Amino acid sequence: MPIDIAAFAYAAAVAGGGILGYVKSNSVPSLAAGLLFGSVLGYGAYQTSRDPNNIGLLLGTSTALGGLMGYRFYNTGKMPAGIVTVMSIAMISPKTSIIPSITECRPAGWRSFVKDSLGDRLLPLCCLAPTEYHLSLQIKSFNMKVTNLDERIHVMDNDSNVMTVIKDIAMSGLQEEAFYVLDIGDIVQKHQIWKEKMPRVDPYYAVKCNDNLIVIEVLAALGIGFDCASKSEINKVLSVGVDPSKIIFANPAKPASHIRHAAAMGVDTMTVDNESELHKIKKLFPTAKVVIRIRCDAEVAQCQLGMKFGCDPTHEAPGLLRLARILGLDVVGISFHVGSGCQDPPVYQRAIHHARILFDMADDLGFKPYLLDIGGGYPGSKGSSIDKIADVINKALDEYFNTDAVHVIAEPGRFYVASAFTLATSIHSKRSVRGNENSPNAITHNMYYINDGVYGSFNCLLYDHQHVTPLPLKSGCGKMIPSSIWGPTCDGLDQVVENTLLHEMDLGDWIIFENMGAYTLPVASPFNGFPVPKVHVVADESIWLLLKDALPLTEDHFVIGNTPANLRLGLDIGGTDIDAWHSPTIGLTSAEMLTEGAATQSPFIYDYVEVDPLN
Numbered sequence: 001m002p003i004d005i006a007a008f009a010y011a012a013a014v015a016g017g018g019i020l021g022y023v024k025s026n027s028v029p030s031l032a033a034g035l036l037f038g039s040v041l042g043y044g045a046y047q048t049s050r051d052p053n054n055i056g057l058l059l060g061t062s063t064a065l066g067g068l069m070g071y072r073f074y075n076t077g078k079m080p081a082g083i084v085t086v087m088s089i090a091m092i093s094p095k096t097s098i099i100p101s102i103t104e105c106r107p108a109g110w111r112s113f114v115k116d117s118l119g120d121r122l123l124p125l126c127c128l129a130p131t132e133y134h135l136s137l138q139i140k141s142f143n144m145k146v147t148n149l150d151e152r153i154h155v156m157d158n159d160s161n162v163m164t165v166i167k168d169i170a171m172s173g174l175q176e177e178a179f180y181v182l183d184i185g186d187i188v189q190k191h192q193i194w195k196e197k198m199p200r201v202d203p204y205y206a207v208k209c210n211d212n213l214i215v216i217e218v219l220a221a222l223g224i225g226f227d228c229a230s231k232s233e234i235n236k237v238l239s240v241g242v243d244p245s246k247i248i249f250a251n252p253a254k255p256a257s258h259i260r261h262a263a264a265m266g267v268d269t270m271t272v273d274n275e276s277e278l279h280k281i282k283k284l285f286p287t288a289k290v291v292i293r294i295r296c297d298a299e300v301a302q303c304q305l306g307m308k309f310g311c312d313p314t315h316e317a318p319g320l321l322r323l324a325r326i327l328g329l330d331v332v333g334i335s336f337h338v339g340s341g342c343q344d345p346p347v348y349q350r351a352i353h354h355a356r357i358l359f360d361m362a363d364d365l366g367f368k369p370y371l372l373d374i375g376g377g378y379p380g381s382k383g384s385s386i387d388k389i390a391d392v393i394n395k396a397l398d399e400y401f402n403t404d405a406v407h408v409i410a411e412p413g414r415f416y417v418a419s420a421f422t423l424a425t426s427i428h429s430k431r432s433v434r435g436n437e438n439s440p441n442a443i444t445h446n447m448y449y450i451n452d453g454v455y456g457s458f459n460c461l462l463y464d465h466q467h468v469t470p471l472p473l474k475s476g477c478g479k480m481i482p483s484s485i486w487g488p489t490c491d492g493l494d495q496v497v498e499n500t501l502l503h504e505m506d507l508g509d510w511i512i513f514e515n516m517g518a519y520t521l522p523v524a525s526p527f528n529g530f531p532v533p534k535v536h537v538v539a540d541e542s543i544w545l546l547l548k549d550a551l552p553l554t555e556d557h558f559v560i561g562n563t564p565a566n567l568r569l570g571l572d573i574g575g576t577d578i579d580a581w582h583s584p585t586i587g588l589t590s591a592e593m594l595t596e597g598a599a600t601q602s603p604f605i606y607d608y609v610e611v612d613p614l615n
Contacts, residue, residue: 152537152556152557152558152559153184153214153537153538153539153544153557153558153559154536154537154538154539154558154559154560155538155539155540155541155544155558155559155560156538156539156540156541157541158540158541160538160540162181162183162422162538163422163512165181165536165538166181166422166424166473166510166512167473169424169536170424170426170473170510176426176428176451177451177531177533177534178423178424178425178426178450178451178452178456178457178533179423179424179533179534179535179536180421180422180423180424180457180516180521180533180534180535180536181421181422181424181535181536181537181538182212182214182215182420182421182517182535182536182537182538183420183421183422183538183539184214184218184420184537184538184539184543184547185539185540185542185543186419186420187215187218187219187416187417187420188218188222188543188546188547190380190415190416190419190420191203191219191222191224191416193386194386194412194415197386197387197390198386198390198393198394198410200394200397200408201374201393201397201408201409201410202224202225202407202408202409202410203224203225203409203410203411203412203416204224204225204226204227204246204247204248204250204373204409204410204411205219205224205225205226205227205411205412205413205416206227206250206376206411206412206413207226207227207228207229207233207236207237208227208229208233208413208519208522209413209414209416209417209517209518209519209522210413210417210421210517210518210519210520210521210522211233211236211521211522212417212521212535213236213240214535214537214557215416215417215420216236216237216240217240217552217553217557218547218553219416220237220240220241220242220551220552221547221550221551221552221553222550224246225242225246225247225248225409226242226246226247226248227247227248227250227376227411227413228247228248228249228250228251228267229249229250229251230251230258231257231258231261231262234247234249234261234262234265234267235265238265240552241551241552244265244266244267244268245266245269247267247269248269248270248271248291248373248409248411249262249267249269249270249271250270250271250291250293250335250373250411251270251271252271252272252273252274252277252293252309252310253273253274253277253309254270254277254280256280256284259280259281259284259285259288260284260285262285262288263284263285263288268285268287268288268289269288269289269291269332269371270285270288270289270290270291271290271291271292271293271335271373272290272291272292272293272320273292273293273294273295273309273310273311273316273320274311274320275319275320275323278290278320278323278324278327278329279327281329282327282328282329286328286329287330288329288330289330289332289371290324290329290330290331290332291331291332291333291334291335291371291373292311292317292320292321292324292331292333292334292335292358293309293310293311293334293335293336293337294310294311294312294313294317294334294335294336294351294354294355294358295309295310295311295312295313295336296310296313296336296338296347296350296351296354297338297339297347309337310336310337313354313355313357313358314354317334317358318358318361321358321361321362321365321367322365324367325365325366325367330367331362331367331369332367332368332369332370332371333359333369333370333371333372333373333407334354334355334358334359334362334369334371334372334373335371335372335373335374335375336351336354336355336373336374336375337375337376337377337411338351338375338376338377339377345388345389345391345392346392348374348389348392348393348396349392349393349395349396351374351375352372352374352393352396352397352400352401353396353400355372355400356400356401359372359401359406369406370405370406370407371406371407371409372401372406372407372408372409373408373409373410373411374393374408374409374410375410375411376410376411376412376413376414376415377389378410378412378414378415379414379415379418380412380414380415380416380417380418380419380515380517380518381414381418381419381514381515382419382514382515386415413518413519414517414518414519417517417518418515418516418517418518419514419515419517420517421515421516421517421520421521421535422512422513422514422516423452423457423512423513423514423516423520423533424473424510424511424512425450425451425452425510425511425512425513426450426451426508426509426510426511427448427449427450427505427506427507427508427509427510427511428449428450428451428488428507429448429449429507430446430447430448430449430505430506430507431446431447431449432445432446432447433445433446433447443481443504444482445481445482445483445484446481446482446483446484446502446504446505447483447484447486448483448484448485448486448502448505448511449485449486449487449488450485450486450487450488450496450511451488451530452487452488452496452530452533453486453487453488453489453494453495453496453530454487454491454493454494454495454496455487455489455491455494455524455525455527455528455530456487456524456525456526456527456530456532456533457513457516457520457521457524457532457533458487458496458520459519459520459523459524460516460518460519460520460523461496463519463523466518466519468496468497468513468515468516469513469514470485470496470497470500470502470511470512470513471511471512471513471514472502472503472505472509472510472511472512473509473510473511473512474509474510476502476503476504476505477503478503478504479503479504480501480502480503481501481502481503481504482499482500482501483497483499483500483501483502484497484498484499484500485497485500485511488528488530489527489528489530490528491527491528521533521535539558544558
């Protein structure tokens, strides 16, 4: 771009911005603000443009935005967060071609939109070509989230499935971090199984099991209720439009502030298992609908819960009913939880029998109980079945609660999400242990270090008593070698698999773990600075047709295309708060990705969404 034209554009943007700001508000401060903002935008235009054909675009955009910002600044006294983003983009390194010619960027179909501070309109800013550039994002005064297409549901074609998507991502060579693929179809299929096997029992999903927002939205679209244990979980469920009546606050030991919050939000059904909790509810939420939780433990379960929650149905529960009557509280039902991952189906019959006795006792005390909560414990891994449990429950309900006057609910968690999540990890380091008496140079054991561990997704090994099976993505050949798999942290206890037989594997090879949806992500932490894996969501066309108009889901939740778009381009910044980025420059892409972008047609769309306005 000739220097005289650049100088003209720069000067015109500065002057135009200041004049427009002054004219709009007739204020000297606005004139100064307009000059400042116009200068910034004009400087960005001067530094970045390489094509005289863009002079009109640069001049018009810089002048208009400068004036509008001056006017906005005068009227509100604050600078819109969305405009700060424009300024940041405008101050990109001089080496960058952030505003290339329209012809140059059109094949890749890249677009960027910035939220217009004067309304909810999206203001087209420029086309972003996938050339090599770095954003200077030293912004600490506001909180802004960058979202992208991979927070939506990718609709697969008929020839694709979860494993082909994982292979496409892993074998591209552009992705190094561990990641999940969430199959929405698996969740929908589980719901169909539930309704078929236990038609009388309404599922209330246990949010603690996996609080992924897409999971909650999909379950809400299916009409499922929710079991929440804290005000944070309540807020997340309410945020997608779920009615408060579809939530049970199923934590028998609730902080006072959480009870007050539930009352304010209209979540009035909650569990108790002790006298202190009844007094607390009487003081904080006297109109609450109380559900007495009893203890009835499975002999075999993945996680026993009775040691912490649930009163004795024979010796304690009757006393709680009498105290509730004295306090004037409304007891509406009985609940129990036999233990997570139950392997003792007959326990449900025993628990439902206890509940029947307490229902009758509540009737005698003048209560009108109508709610039976049969809790959780339903397996959800591939190959598991709820048939035996469902058979026991259905027979017990027919025997003890053969009436439509009682609303029966359950709290399934892992049943809905365990098999829906598949984790892909890659080997970043390897240690071969050699030598024995007969063959001193032979490999006797391989130690593989992957990019997720017990402080991340595999915390389920410690706290959920999970067992995981490593599945190499590439089929191997040759001798099977004793191997162990380790997480990335410096903790010696960060071991994923202690001993297994694997073919020889190399750095960069991928290991897949199925059934990773239950009690993994909600407990994961970025210990040692290793990130929690990102979740990419897929569904087939039939699921798209089923859910695209089922609120809270809309067509905007879905994207046509098998592979999460940012991973095809080696990008992985979705869902990151800008003010949490500590590096002054974030490398987004490389020159080679222009071809990939052109091939995939609009693979990635930035949508800058203001989260917290400037103070």
